[in-house]
Amino acid sequence: xxxxxxxxxxxxxxxxxxxxxxxxxxxxxxxxxxxxxxxxxxxxxxxxxxxxxxxxxxxxxxxxxxxxxxxxxxxxxxxxxxxxxxxxxxxxxxxxxxxxxxxxxxxxxxxxxxxxxxxxxxxxxxxxxxxxxxxxxxxxxxxxxxxxxxxxxxxxxxxxxxxxxxxxxxxxxxxxxxxxxxxxxxxxxxxxxxxxxxxxxxxxxxxx
Amino acid sequence: xxxxxxxxxxxxxxxxxxxxxxxxxxxxxxxxxxxxxxxxxxxxxxxxxxxxxxxxxxxxxxxxxxxxxxxxxxxxxxxxxxxxxxxxxxxxxxxxxxxxxxxxxxxxxxxxxxxxxxxxxxxxxxxxxxxxxxxxxxxxxxxxxxxxxxxxxxxxxxxxxxxxxxxxxxxxxxxxxxxxxxxxxxxxxxxxxxxxxxxxxxxxxxxx
Numbered sequence: 371x372x373x374x375x376x377x378x379x380x381x382x383x384x385x386x387x388x389x390x391x392x393x394x395x396x397x398x399x400x401x402x403x404x405x406x407x408x409x410x411x412x413x414x415x416x417x418x419x420x421x422x423x424x425x426x427x428x429x430x431x432x433x434x435x436x437x438x439x440x441x442x443x444x445x446x447x448x449x450x451x452x453x454x455x456x457x458x459x460x461x462x463x464x465x466x467x468x469x470x471x472x473x474x475x476x477x478x479x480x481x482x483x484x485x486x487x488x489x490x491x492x493x494x495x496x497x498x499x500x501x502x503x504x505x506x507x508x509x510x511x512x513x514x515x516x517x518x519x520x521x522x523x524x525x526x527x528x529x530x531x532x533x534x535x536x537x538x539x540x541x542x543x544x545x546x547x548x549x550x551x552x553x554x555x556x557x558x559x560x561x562x563x564x565x566x567x568x569x570x571x572x573x574x575x576x577x578x
Numbered sequence: 579x580x581x582x583x584x585x586x587x588x589x590x591x592x593x594x595x596x597x598x599x600x601x602x603x604x605x606x607x608x609x610x611x612x613x614x615x616x617x618x619x620x621x622x623x624x625x626x627x628x629x630x631x632x633x634x635x636x637x638x639x640x641x642x643x644x645x646x647x648x649x650x651x652x653x654x655x656x657x658x659x660x661x662x663x664x665x666x667x668x669x670x671x672x673x674x675x676x677x678x679x680x681x682x683x684x685x686x687x688x689x690x691x692x693x694x695x696x697x698x699x700x701x702x703x704x705x706x707x708x709x710x711x712x713x714x715x716x717x718x719x720x721x722x723x724x725x726x727x728x729x730x731x732x733x734x735x736x737x738x739x740x741x742x743x744x745x746x747x748x749x750x751x752x753x754x755x756x757x758x759x760x761x762x763x764x765x766x767x768x769x770x771x772x773x774x775x776x777x778x779x780x781x782x783x784x785x786x
Contacts, residue, residue: 374736374770374771374773375696375697375698376696376697376698376773376774376775377697377736377769377770377771377772377773377774378733378747378769378770378772378773378774379765379766379769379770379772380697381697381774382751382769384697384711384712384715388712388715393751393755394755394756396748396751397748397751397752397755397756399752399756432671433671436669436670436671436673437671439669439670439716439720440670440671440673440676440713440716441716443715443716443719443720444712444715444716444719445715445718445719445722445731446719447719448719448720448722448723448726449669450668450669450720450723451668451669464723464724464725466722466723466724467744467748468748469744469745469748469749
């Protein structure tokens, strides 16, 4: 059967071609199903950034998050951003096709050490999150080299300090250079936050 | 300009759409510099004034074709297109491709007798040589996001009168994709008969 060109069938086939995980996401019935599908979509968007990092080398966190938003958005799933003067970018993920609709909040910034990372986490958990949203998102664009070592140091610092009522040590994330923390929130809920590393280091000639 | 030239426009169009007709001469200080000016290549592809400009961007012809986006009472497509462009720039950044796609979307809707955007219209929105419809879908996704308030996605059954709800579409999608409680053929038969279309949320913008 040849699908009608303007039909739901044609739209779903377009989405499936972009990423089958879109359909996993829209049909998710549990938080776990939704997060698993979103992680898969996010991984593709992060890989797109990393693959084209030379082209994006001049972009700041706003420009980089804009590329991420363009990669992730598809009818039923919108990714938007609000810029703040302190170098942070608020990201909002709205899956408005899901029933019930699901929202994720995030922060994005160029990595500048554990202290600045925790400031971003504070902003995410303290100011914007109500406790109703899904797992939070903290995206770090690493322009420095050795993302592996930097993420390990960041995890160690967080495991030592347990900032923002962090409950226990960092957990592994499905994505590379990424991890998950759990925090006691003022709402009484325990909220997970995914810390996502994106390797945008562009080596200079003579770089070791 | 080194020599005088005469510029004319369609008198009937000008009578009806005075507010939409402007003459911008590239490089002339008399005219304001647009914030989101398209490049010459983009103008050649997407507007009716392509043949007005020579290879150096100088005005060369003595006639003018109407702009692609029609306007009417209420907000009008031109206004909505500008609002949408500002919204997209905030979230997707300053890449001109988003401006071009946005403008093409509103031009397509204004040209459609029912003022709708259909999936098959995406082919005409794509730039020549571009084969990726997902950038267009990303723009549609953001403009259809409920809090954005610019586009609304509708489903209509081909065999029955009336709209089909998003909940119903998601229920069928879940039954096919995740639960496998309906067969491939059953899904295709149903989804192939539901037309998906986008319309402006602001009903005043609809052309009669």
